[in-house]
Amino acid sequence: MNQPPSAPPPQNSQHYDVVVIGAGNAAMCAALAAHEGGARVLVLERAPEAEAGGNSRFTAGAIRFAYDGVEDLRALMPDLTDTEVEMTDFGTYTEEEFYADLGRITDYRCDPELADTLVTRSKDTLLWMASHGVRFAPIWGRQAFKVDGRFTFWGGLTVESVGGGEGLVESLRAALHRNQIPLWHEAAGRSLLTDDRGATRGVRVRREGRVVDVACDAVVLAAGGFQANAEWRTRYLGPGWDLAKVRGTRFNTGDGIAMALDIGAMPYGNWSGAHAVAWDYNAPEFGDLAVGDGFQKHSYPFAIVLNQNGKRFLDEGADFRNYTYARYGREILAQPGHSAWQVFDANTDHLLRDEYRIRQVTKVTADSIEELCARMDDVHTEGALATIAEFNAAVDRTVAFDPNVLDGRRTSGLSPDKTNWAMPIETPPFAGYRVTCGLTFTFGGLRIDETGRVMDTDLRPIEGLYAAGELVGGLFYGNYPGGSGLSAGAVFGRLAGSSAAAHAAS
Incomplete structure (x- = not known):
């Protein structure tokens, strides 16, 4: 180098x-x-x-910017092929949408002049970075799911630097x-x-x-x-x-x-x-360059998240993970033991990001819910079983599940309810991943x-x-x-x- x-x-x-x-x-x-x-x-x-x-x-090198369509993306990523464009719905992410997201996500507290500068100069700045040799590519593996043979990007985030943060x-x-x-x-x-x-x-x-x-x-x-x-x-x-x-x-x-x-x-x-996220419970005190961002655990919209009392404490499906992950670390830190467990079943296992497959992961698996809850360290087993049963009964199964949109598949009568992507935890094998708070920046x-x-x-x-x-x-x-x-x-x-x-x- x-x-x-x-x-x-x-x-x-x-x-x-x-x-x-x-x-x-x-x-x-x-x-x-x-x-x-x-x-x-x-x-x-x-x-x-x-x-x-x-x-x-x-x-991971993900970088948000405003673009009006695929031609803006091709100007930034000239290697993008016709085949890749045909199999992908990149959509648009206009300056108005970017600015609106900054306002909405920060409860409209962000400095309007700083926000305007970020939004209006974002595309030109990425093109300038490309002129200095930074290469970009679509984040197919993190920001789009393939449904009916076509990728659809969601959450306003489409591009990453080639090689992730190391490459940048x-x-x-x-x-x-x-x-x-x-x-x-x-x-x-x-x-x-x-x-x-x-x-x-x-x-x-x-x-x-x-x-x-x-x-x-x-x-x-x-x-x-x-x-x-x-x-x-x-x-x-x-x-x-x-x-x-x-x-x-x-x-x-x-x-x-x-x-x-x-x-x-x-x-x-x-x-x-x-900015604080769900981070592997046994990750080291500081970041490990050999693992990079692999300790993060961001597929929680397709899980339920339990604390040590076996209780849910947040709406896992409140929004696309892009708009919730940076605040959920604080929620986890506030729980007993400063930790939580993300619980998945076989119906959503294929949606888990690559970070769930790394060797350095705090994970338990089981063929029954009872066995899984017993294996999750520091979790009240009976409380967890009751929460999962209550959750499963509250899912509206008449609404189709779609990971690419806010699908409205929700629960009713829970506190808190899950408002999107509510899938019952009932199909073995089951998996639990223990997380704590990972602090990104202040x-x-x-x-x-x-x-x-x-x-x-x-x-x-x-x-x-x-x-x-x-x-x-x-x-x-x-x-x-x-x-x-x-x-x-x-x-x-x-x-x-x-x-x-x-x-x-x-």
Whole structure:
């Protein structure tokens, strides 16, 4: 794999136009955009080379954007064949639909200007990424089911980067290398350097056991949220969040946010909120690059989910999983033992995503419901049996099951009811998968303006300071539409990099 050149630690006299802190999707998009703007750019990555790439590297690479039809998709994916187009209903996902989803999923709390920027620049940004060598493909295996010989995409999410998060990061790194943009590994930003007017003039960096000051005209902060910081999680998300698993990198501890707050930046957004999902109960403390996102368990719309008391506690079929999975981790964390079991029978087993087939899975199987409930650790057997019997009796079997649409096949009289895809748990063999809360990224961060500038507590821009990615607050509240994290990182990374380069040039 091509790696960007690594420069020696500078003396204080060395100077860059733009310094980017972070080396994930948002950061590398910022670096490429700043380079296009004529800036001399340096990228700082706290992680060693083997673990570099931020949270982006741990994702499946799904990326949400607005498109008006298959021709927009073919412009992004020129390898798409006529046969593939004929066997697939890609539909459309217009700017109006994307904007409406952002509003609906966040209870209309998202910053309207940030949302508009994300939506209106999403397609152009993906095409720009493709021009830098990032390749995209349809997510047939995750976002479409084959019914009557034809795939139908659902939930507004159609495209992923080839190779998933690993492929995305590798492609962006290769682009840095081609453009001779230096990337320092194990170079942690410690503080921002400012002049007597409060303008950003550099970064204090710890690298290879030494502390050096890197002078610059502009800084782009793109170092992720604070999800890997147990103390901050407990402080801002609340009690119990120190017990959550972290899906991604161990290096996203809020450093970029702290550096900005230290010089008067404005905190913004949903500081008590986070993207948190159903995650394998025995997954490690932080993400495992060998497994990637395989610990996630996202086929719950076709299951029932039981807590230790044997009770259901959420509507598994409230919406397509794209619109519920990021908030259900919080629901699981709040249960006894901070865990739950997803229960399937043979009628829906074929719909399970590949992540259910990995070797590192916490799973029990049985040929009878009684045996299954007895095998699920820490679950009250009689309570689980009663819940399953009650659920089966409440299913409206007159409505056809269709995994590609909100089919309205529901239960009646339960609390909570399941409102779509309600299938009785009655056909052996049966399977249970134990899950806990997997924390992806935090929603609280810094306030930026329409050009990516970081605002201070008086809502004035801090000269020379820009931000992108997870540490931007105000876009997601309580939940988020699947795939919009990577698109937001790319859109605002490109915006921040271009603005930082223009500032340096001025």
